Amino acid sequence: MxxxxxxxxxxxxxxxxxxxxxxxxxxxxxxxxxxxxxxxxxxxxxxxxxxxxxxxxxxxxxxxxxxxxxxxxxxxPRLPIISYPYEWPFEVLKSAALAHLDLQRDALEHDIVLSDASAYNVQFRGTAPLFIDYLSFRRYRPGEYWQGHRQFCEQFLNPLLLRALFGLNHNAWYRGSQEGVTAVELSRILKWHQKLRPFLLMHVVLPARFQLAATRDAGAKLQKAKQRQMPKSAYLAMLGQLRDWIEGLRPRDKAPTVWSHYDHEHNYTDLDHSAKSAFIRNFVAATKPGMLWDLGCNTGEYSELALGAGAQTVVGFDIDQQALDHAYRRAVDRGLSFTPLYLDAANPSPDQGWDGAERRSLKARACADALIALAFVHHLAIGRNVPLAQVIRWLLDLAPQGVIEFVPKTDPQVSRMLALREDIFPDYTEERFLGLLQSQARIVEQKRLVADGRLLVWYRRD
Amino acid sequence: MPRPGLLFCTVVAIFSYTPEAFAYLDPGTGSILLQGLIAGLAGGLMFIRMYWKKLKAMIAGRSRDETGLGGDAQDKE
Missing domain, CATH: 3.30.200 (Phosphorylase Kinase; domain 1)
Incomplete structure (x- = not known):
């Protein structure tokens, strides 16, 4: 137990x-x-x-x-996957923030409040946020302050502001601190004119200044503040104003990234594209995975296809924030049971937190019945110098069956990766790729895409 | 009287400067002090609103006395 x-x-x-x-x-x-x-x-x-x-x-x-x-x-009930806020893309964190505020507002109408505002208390089914902590609810005491305000700002608002104000992703910072971004930290990097904006002044600049001022003289002011009563209407107004503000936050980085338009610009012929789709569809229809992981999911095109072919739930992983924004939009617009998450596969989430056990590594949370890794392996094997054998081992550990695509060095994308560096990857060959797979799993089927020589392999680890 | 430019620069300097934080203080102190401010303002607003209502009622009452109209007429205004 x-x-x-x-x-x-x-x-x-x-x-x-x-x-x-x-x-x-x-x-x-x-x-x-x-x-x-x-x-x-x-x-x-x-x-x-x-x-x-x-x-x-x-x-x-x-x-x-x-x-x-x-x-x-x-x-x-057991949830399909546990994910952490440092794995959520901007839009996912934002929907968790809005769900938290809505829950607070509606509970307060019944004189119930949330005692904290931990982002870890929100999980996702598809893109639908789900609050999981029953013991955060407690009875409202008339006149009380919003106890979770500081935590809400640190764990939801400030990480969102990083991208909305500066175009910076919250993931690395959040994973490092685990508790989000403090008002003092964010206040330090705000430009002076940003500090004068009313909402930033109220939820970032003033709390930071009060916090720092209190280090010199906390007692009397704090005592006075604690004696005051916050009218319920003011409590609700605070929640409502924050909600409206957060709903309007958008990522600041607008310039398209390499992958955000991948759907439209990838270099397959139509024939290869339909052959690839048919291969994935067959695989999913035959294996019927309850949970499928799509590694390098991009904008979620193949995740959607897999759901259509009979996968119950798909969790997609990608490193590109804009591709993830598109994937999230796709999932919401089409009502898909698809959760896009941020992942740098060369540096997946570790065991961490108190005693190194509070938050579990991605590997420990691996729950996939199947995976697809399309045009993924070369990013690790060539882009990040991970030996091909280790990439294959890692993938096979994540799921007992799946489809892995091998992209040869002659492919324009791989050639571009190698254009400015020495080719120190003599082992990166299709023959070796197949050999590694065959030594650890059975190859059920394979399909060559004609135009660019890519190879799709359906493996099963018995 | 301070020049507006100087005042502006002072405000900017105050808000641009973030001193060091120290331990031994609850991390929620800043938020509580902020909410103390909000509670104070909200309380003040309610106080003003209450007196404003009283004042309005008083003025309305006086004008009613002057015109000799009753409460029903007031409601129809």
Whole structure:
């Protein structure tokens, strides 16, 4: 039986993974708020609308000794994948932020608030945000402040502002700090005229200045501030104004990247394109994966195709933020069960956080029944100097079956990669690629794309 | 009287400068102080609104007395 390592912070309860079941204890610290939430009607309406994960109260015996102190044990359905805010593209983080604010607003109408604003409490089913922490809800105390404001700004607002104001992606910074971007940090890099914009002044500049000023004289001012009452209308107005502002945030980087227009500009002939589509369609129809990972998903063209061919859920990974923006738009517009995530495959998310166990590595969360890696291998093998054997090993570890495309050195894209550097990749050949695959898996089918000599291989690890 | 240019530069200098942060302080202090400010403003606004209403009622009451009209006539205004 395992305590989920990321759930240690809350005295109100803990999460356990037992034989594939997800169980949550509610301790005596959290029981009154949980019961208030349950009887408020909020819980039911949120779960019915698919805004928070469902839960069922189960017999405490299923947790054994771990449930001795617990007042309740809840069982949640297992989610298709757990992802972290440092893996979310801009639009995904933004939709999580809006979902959090909407949840706050609607709960407050029933005198329920969220005690924190951790972005890790939001997960995704397709592109639909889902709140997962029951124990963050508690009863509203009239006149109280928004306790999660600081955390909301750090974990949602400020990372979004990095891209909206400066065209910088939040992912690397977020993964480093894990708690997002503080007001003091963001305030330091704002230009003076940005600091005068009302919303930035209110949610970034002033909190940063007050925080710093309080290091010299915290006591009296803080005491005075704590004695004041925040009218509920002001609380709601704060949430509403933040929501409107965040909804209007757009990435600042407008210049197209290499991959954002890949769909329209890639160098396949129509014939090869339809042959490739047919190959993927056959593979998916035959294997019917519950979860398919699309590595190097780009704008999600083949993810969509796989969903059409019978994959239940697709998680797509790409390094290009603009391609991910397009992929997200595709998923939302067409109602796909497709989650696009940011991934630098040469540096995937590690085990990290407290004791190196709070947030799990991508590999530990691997849950794919199948994968597709189209025009992907050469980015690692040539673009990042990862030996071909290791790239193949890594892919085979991620999923028991899949389709991998091999792009030869004669391909214009690979030639371009090699144009300015010495070719130190004598092993990067189709023969070696096939040899490596065959030594670890069975090749079910393969297909040569005529025009550019690319090869599609369907493997199965038995 | 300070020149507007000088005032502008001072404001810019104040907001452009971010001093060092120190430990031993709850990271939410800045947010609480901000919300204290908002709560103060909201409270002040409610106070003003309340007195404004009272003032309006008083003026309305006086004008009613002068015209000799009753409450019904007021409602139809």
């Amino acid at each position: 395992g305590v989920v390592a990321g759930s240690f912070r809350d005295p109100a309860g803990q999460v356990y993974a037992v034989d594939g079941r997800i169980l949550r204890t509610v301790s005596r610290f959290g029981v009154e708020d949980y019961e208030a939430l349950r009887s408020s009607g909020v819980l039911q309406s949120f779960t019915e609308a698919g805004r928070i994960v469902s839960a069922e109260e189960v017999d405490k015996a299923c947790l054994g000794a771990a449930a001795r102190e617990a007042c309740y044990v809840l069982e949640h």
